[in-house]
Amino acid sequence: MFDLLSALDFLSFGFYPDIDKWRLVLAIVIIPMHAVLTVFCVKNRYRLSYCLVLTLGLQMLTLWLSIGDGAILRSVKLDELSGLCLNLLLAYWSIPLATILAAGICFILINASSKSLAYILGLFFDLIRSLPLVTLLFFNTLILPMLFNPKLIITRLEAAWITLIFFLCAYTIQIFLGAYEAISYHQHESAKALGISGWKKYRHIDLPQMLKHSLPALISTYIGMIKDTTLVMIIGLADSLGNLQLLISRNAYKHYYIEFFFILGFLFWLTCTLCGWWGKQLERTSNYGKT
Amino acid sequence: MAKHKIIMNNVSAQIADKAILNNISLRVDDQEHIGIIGPSGSGKSSLIRTINGLLPISSGTIEIDSQTITASQPSADCSKIGMVFQDYALFPHLTVLENLTLSPTLRNENSTRDIKDRAFSLLDKVKMNGFGNRFPASLSGGQQQRIAIARCLMTEPEILLLDEPTSALDPEMIHEVKSVLEGLMQSQLSIIIVSHDISFIKTTTNRVIFMDEGKKLSDQATDLFFTQPENERQISFIQQLDH
Ligand SMILES: Nc1ncnc2c1ncn2[C@@H]1O[C@H](COP(=O)(O)OP(=O)(O)O)[C@@H](O)[C@H]1O
Ligand SMILES: [Mg+2]
Numbered sequence: 344m345f346d347l348l349s350a351l352d353f354l355s356f357g358f359y360p361d362i363d364k365w366r367l368v369l370a371i372v373i374i375p376m377h378a379v380l381t382v383f384c385v386k387n388r389y390r391l392s393y394c395l396v397l398t399l400g401l402q403m404l405t406l407w408l409s410i411g412d413g414a415i416l417r418s419v420k421l422d423e424l425s426g427l428c429l430n431l432l433l434a435y436w437s438i439p440l441a442t443i444l445a446a447g448i449c450f451i452l453i454n455a456s457s458k459s460l461a462y463i464l465g466l467f468f469d470l471i472r473s474l475p476l477v478t479l480l481f482f483n484t485l486i487l488p489m490l491f492n493p494k495l496i497i498t499r500l501e502a503a504w505i506t507l508i509f510f511l512c513a514y515t516i517q518i519f520l521g522a523y524e525a526i527s528y529h530q531h532e533s534a535k536a537l538g539i540s541g542w543k544k545y546r547h548i549d550l551p552q553m554l555k556h557s558l559p560a561l562i563s564t565y566i567g568m569i570k571d572t573t574l575v576m577i578i579g580l581a582d583s584l585g586n587l588q589l590l591i592s593r594n595a596y597k598h599y600y601i602e603f604f605f606i607l608g609f610l611f612w613l614t615c616t617l618c619g620w621w622g623k624q625l626e627r628t629s630n631y632g633k634t
Numbered sequence: 635m636a637k638h639k640i641i642m643n644n645v646s647a648q649i650a651d652k653a654i655l656n657n658i659s660l661r662v663d664d665q666e667h668i669g670i671i672g673p674s675g676s677g678k679s680s681l682i683r684t685i686n687g688l689l690p691i692s693s694g695t696i697e698i699d700s701q702t703i704t705a706s707q708p709s710a711d712c713s714k715i716g717m718v719f720q721d722y723a724l725f726p727h728l729t730v731l732e733n734l735t736l737s738p739t740l741r742n743e744n745s746t747r748d749i750k751d752r753a754f755s756l757l758d759k760v761k762m763n764g765f766g767n768r769f770p771a772s773l774s775g776g777q778q779q780r781i782a783i784a785r786c787l788m789t790e791p792e793i794l795l796l797d798e799p800t801s802a803l804d805p806e807m808i809h810e811v812k813s814v815l816e817g818l819m820q821s822q823l824s825i826i827i828v829s830h831d832i833s834f835i836k837t838t839t840n841r842v843i844f845m846d847e848g849k850k851l852s853d854q855a856t857d858l859f860f861t862q863p864e865n866e867r868q869i870s871f872i873q874q875l876d877h
Contacts, residue, residue: 533723533782536686537737537789538713547736551727631727632769 350590354607357425357586363417367428370405374435377401378621386628391550398439405432410500424500425581427610430572433582437507437572438565444508445515449553450545452516453523472513476574479506484578503575511568518564522556523549555629562622566615583607638697639664639793639824640685645694647684654680656848657694662793667825669835669856672845673871678828681845682795685826686712698793713741716786720798722778724770724785730757731766734785741789749788756784760814776807780814794818796827800834832875836860844868 356364377398384394409432410419424432448464455461471479484502497505526549534544554561576585587607591600640662647655655677662668670678683689684696687709696703703709724733734753738744744752757763760780770778779799786794799815800808812834819825819838829835835842835856842859844852844867852864863869 527723529719529721529723530725532688533717533719533725535688536712536715536717537785538711539737539740543740547740548725555727629727632772 346595350596350603351606353426353590354583354586354603355427357423357429357581359423359425359428360417360419363419366408366416366419367424367432370408371428371431373401373405373408374431375617377435382621382624382628385625391546395443398443402436402439405435422498422500426586427583427607429575429580429582430569431614433504433507433572433575434565434569436504437511438568441508441511441515441568442561445512445519446550446553448512448516449519449523450542450550452520453549454541454545468509468513468516471509472517476506476510476571477577479510480574480578499575499578499580503578503580507568507572510571511564514564515561518557518560519553521560522553525556526552555626555631558622558626558629562619562625565622566618569615569618570611583610637664638662639666639699641695641697642684643695643697645684645691645696647680647689647691649689654689654848655684655691658848658850659694660843660850660853662824662826665822665824666841667819667827667839669839669842670826670828670845671830671832671835671842671871672851676845677848678845679797680848682717682797682826682828685793685795686715686717688717713789714791715793715795716789716791717795718779718782718786718797718799720801722770722775722782722802724778724782726770729767729769730762730773730781733770733781734788737785738788752788753784756787757781759787759817760784761810774807775803776810779803779807779811783811783814783818792823794823794825796825796829798828798830800829800831844871846871 356367359367380397381394384397407416409428410424448468451464452461480503483506484499487502488497530548534540534548539548573582573584576582581589584607587600587603590596591603596603638661640660642658642660645655645658645660646653658681660681670681672678680689684691684703685698687703690705690708691703692705694704696709698709699714701709701711724730725736728736731750731753734756735746735749738749738752739746754763754766757766760783762777762780762784765773765777765781770781773781779802783799796815800811803811808831812831815827815834816838825839827835827839839856842852842854842856843850844859846867852859852868854862854864859868860872863872
């Protein structure tokens with residue numbers, strides 16, 4: 344029987360147990376709240392470390408809500424996480440972590456006293472950047488466990504998650520390095536004349552300006568990442584596209600596949616547009632007195 | 635006799651194998667104000683940049699108080715040396731107040747309270763009261779330069795290096811910056827100023843150094859410099875100034 348609501352429900356949540364759906368809904372709702380809080384932090388010029396703690400805290404919270412098991416929440420199997428929620432959460436779990444990782448790696452690349460470390464890091468991320476995401480996903484989920492200890496079981500979801508983080512990180516590093524170049528050498532000189540160097544200089548002078556300069560490029564990379572999460576279907580994770588195919592393979596829905604594609608397309612458009620709008624807000628709140 | 639604050643002995647410097655400074659020796663006494671003049675590209679900026687370690691030297695020594703800078707031993711601590719750049723070089727993402735407090739805060743020398751008090755009194759001194767929460771981009775060039783002056787005074791330097799502090803400004807703004815600088819010249823600091831503003835050099839410095847092509851061509855008391863020039867190049871330079 345055709346039932347639009349249950350179809351949408353399936354597209355969004357897949358086989359996630361009914362009684363636990365509130366947890367996923369809550370986790371998804373946290374994402375825009377986090378976005379708003381970030382704008383708030385930038386507007387009030389809170390320290391970057393506060394934003395970092397907030398981000399890591401919310402990441403843990405959403406992880407625990409959606410796939411955590413423990414005394415309080417019923418344990419959910421990782422594989423049960425699917426549908427549009429999987430896309431959104433995968434994007435949400437990769438974007439901040441990849442950005443933080445990239446910021447850290449840029450510090451090493453910019454300030455490294457040992458050239459070899461910078462060289463190895465550069466080579467590693469260059470490799471990741473040069474390979475198609477699909478290849479990386481395959482490699483990390485299928486081949487890597489074969490090469491190393493097969494007992495070391497990481498689930499496909501975890502493998503996909505880590506791959507996405509490193510993939511996004513590889514791009515973000517380049518964006519950050521470009522933004523670093525945009526900082527005038529006068530500022531490097533005056534920092535030196537004021538005796539500010541090393542991590543303190545990176546933290547207080549370079550990084551805030553790098554983040555600001557790189558916002559437009561960062562946001563479009565993030566949007567790319569949101570869409571790239573649909574590639575996890577290829578390693579057998581049931582994301583929204585996967586669920587869509589399952590859905591239209593059923594008799595009741597098979598004549599409506601164009602409509603469902605449109606619905607899903609609309610949802611992605613909405614998500615990406617909101618992300619772009621969020622980026623605009625961030626740019627506006629961090630324009631430092633320029634009119 | 636006044637004690638020497640800075641002693642440069644046969645200092646040379648090069649950038650990418652090109653000689654920028656050539657065997658320069660120079661003594662700056664405590665509380666002395668020295669003007670450096672010379673054509674563009676003569677190495678005036680380079681000379682003062684060697685003093686706070688922005689430009690490494692390739693030979694010679696620079697003694698600043700007890701510290702010695704050589705080619706193999708670049709400067710370690712420039713907290714006693716303040717520098718003002720031609721183009722202000724404020725940090726655009728920080729407010730005026732944060733620009734002032736950043737360095738002392740990171741050095742952890744005083745309590746936050748003391749640092750802020752000092753910042754406010756310096757803002758007062760450069761007549762920028764009430765601008766603490768503004769961003770540099772919202773200020774005029776003259777205002778930014780006054781903030782930059784206040785910023786380099788935050789660490790209570792004993793030596794001040796001023797590299798064409800008014801060159802990027804239009805005439806009205808030059809006036810407001812000069813009046814702040816004149817106030818500074820009354821204080822107990824050793825000051826080296828690079829400037830094309832000859833009247834300012836005449837009224838505020840004790841000694842003038844003339845540079846050309848990386849060499850120090852003359853080093854005279856200010857009044858003698860303009861009345862009894864020592865060499866041909868200097869004479870033609872001064873004649874050009876009169877026109
Ligand atoms: N980063 C640099 N690379 C190459 N040459 C430089 C650099 N900076 C300065 N120079 C050269 O050093 C010389 C002295 O420059 P500078 O000290 O800035 O002169 P001034 O301040 O007297 O105008 C000039 O010939 C200039 O071309
Ligand atoms: Mg110069």
